[in-house]
Amino acid sequence: MKKIVLLGSTGSIGTQTLRCCENLGYQVAALAANRNVKRLEEQARHFLPSAVAVSDEQAYRSLKVSLADTGTRILFGMEGLCELAALEGSDILCNAVVGMVGLEPTLAAIRAKKTVALSNKETLVAGGELVMAAAREEGVPILPVDSEHSAIFQCLQGNACNTPKRILLTASGGPFRGKKAAELEDVSVADALKHPNWSMGAKITVDSATLMNKGLELIEAMRLFSLRPEQIEVVVHPQSVVHSAVEYADGSVIAQMGTPDMAIPIQYALTYPHRKPTSARPLSLFEYGSLTFERPDMETFTCLKYCRQAAEKGGLYPCAVNGANEQAVALFLDGGIPFGQIGRCVGHVLEQMDGKLPAEGRYTLSQVLDTDKAARELVLDFCGRTAKM
Numbered sequence: 401m402k403k404i405v406l407l408g409s410t411g412s413i414g415t416q417t418l419r420c421c422e423n424l425g426y427q428v429a430a431l432a433a434n435r436n437v438k439r440l441e442e443q444a445r446h447f448l449p450s451a452v453a454v455s456d457e458q459a460y461r462s463l464k465v466s467l468a469d470t471g472t473r474i475l476f477g478m479e480g481l482c483e484l485a486a487l488e489g490s491d492i493l494c495n496a497v498v499g500m501v502g503l504e505p506t507l508a509a510i511r512a513k514k515t516v517a518l519s520n521k522e523t524l525v526a527g528g529e530l531v532m533a534a535a536r537e538e539g540v541p542i543l544p545v546d547s548e549h550s551a552i553f554q555c556l557q558g559n560a561c562n563t564p565k566r567i568l569l570t571a572s573g574g575p576f577r578g579k580k581a582a583e584l585e586d587v588s589v590a591d592a593l594k595h596p597n598w599s600m601g602a603k604i605t606v607d608s609a610t611l612m613n614k615g616l617e618l619i620e621a622m623r624l625f626s627l628r629p630e631q632i633e634v635v636v637h638p639q640s641v642v643h644s645a646v647e648y649a650d651g652s653v654i655a656q657m658g659t660p661d662m663a664i665p666i667q668y669a670l671t672y673p674h675r676k677p678t679s680a681r682p683l684s685l686f687e688y689g690s691l692t693f694e695r696p697d698m699e700t701f702t703c704l705k706y707c708r709q710a711a712e713k714g715g716l717y718p719c720a721v722n723g724a725n726e727q728a729v730a731l732f733l734d735g736g737i738p739f740g741q742i743g744r745c746v747g748h749v750l751e752q753m754d755g756k757l758p759a760e761g762r763y764t765l766s767q768v769l770d771t772d773k774a775a776r777e778l779v780l781d782f783c784g785r786t787a788k789m
């Protein structure tokens with residue numbers, strides 16, 4: 401039985417991770433969420449963790465009262481998240497928070513020699529070189545939870561003596577596949593939140609609609625598997641059955657397939673290298689009949705293009721595009737900017753920061769945090785907004 405610390409427990413990946421823990425009989429040692437006090441309280445009463453943390457101060461005060469009878473310690477803020485990430489006696493940190501906020505807890509877990517099951521992709525995009533260098537230094541495995549990266553990781557098993565030649569990173573294409581920029585300029589938040597195959601949180605669903613998600617995943621794959629951007633090809637595959645594939649020197653391509661259900665990649669990260677039964681429906685290829693593949697439309701989905709450019713520049717440029725996108729998506733979800741503006745924000749920040757950031761892999765955590773902040777401020781200026789978020 402393993403002991404799990406789960407950050408982001410009330411989100412989509414978080415709740416599915418808890419189901420996997422129950423399925424496996426793993427102990428939940430600690431939980432953290434942003435501000436969903438009600439669900440966090442339910443989870444704390446059900447799983448009886450030794451500690452919980454929240455990032456919101458009001459949520460902290462309210463939990464202090466509502467969990468007073470349980471003996472569960474209540475922690476607060478980034479300090480609380482980092483303390484849980486390194487919790488004594490725990491085996492795995494499952495980092496399922498959304499956004500850059502996951503970076504410091506990931507580093508804290510690595511320093512405490514905890515295995516990291518990572519679904520917080522922004523961590524690897526913004527500070528990937530820091531994370532991977534720390535993991536190498538401490539000998540800590542980073543196990544991907546993102547379905548595509550889990551697929552790649554699975555296709556690499558048994559091939560330690562072979563370097564992959566190329567990765568085929570699949571994308572569903574999101575709800576707006578086949579549409580052109582002019583049709584998408586003013587789509588509503590509700591439309592952007594309708595993903596055809598995967599049920600996910602709001603931020604990643606918007607990222608899937610702009611294809612920013614695939615751009616972030618391209619960078620995530622580079623960091624996790626030490627690849628150059630030109631080794632990664634994005635393939636739009638609307639059925640989401642092939643979760644990604646690895647091509648080797650001999651021309652052999654190994655793909656991982658399954659029904660689109662996060663239980664599979666989440667549980668593989670928890671049980672690696674073993675496989676255990678999950679709740680996922682078995683794959684019936686007859687039901688699908690045919691699987692299709694197409695090239696992404698980089699002119700409509702400019703976020704993907706900007707991510708590739710940032711990936712080619714390297715260093716802190718991926719951090720800048722990620723920060724720009726996080727701010728732009730927050731503004732869009734808040735009704736503050738049209739959908740089409742998200743891509744323009746990301747492009748604007750990349751242009752404004754061109755030549756000003758270290759393009760080499762050596763940077764510090766404070767440079768990552770400064771770049772993220774500067775990118776967000778550029779977006780707010782660009783959209784004529786002041787920092788309230």
Ligand code: MG
Nearest residue numbers: 546547548617
């Ligand atoms: Mg993914």
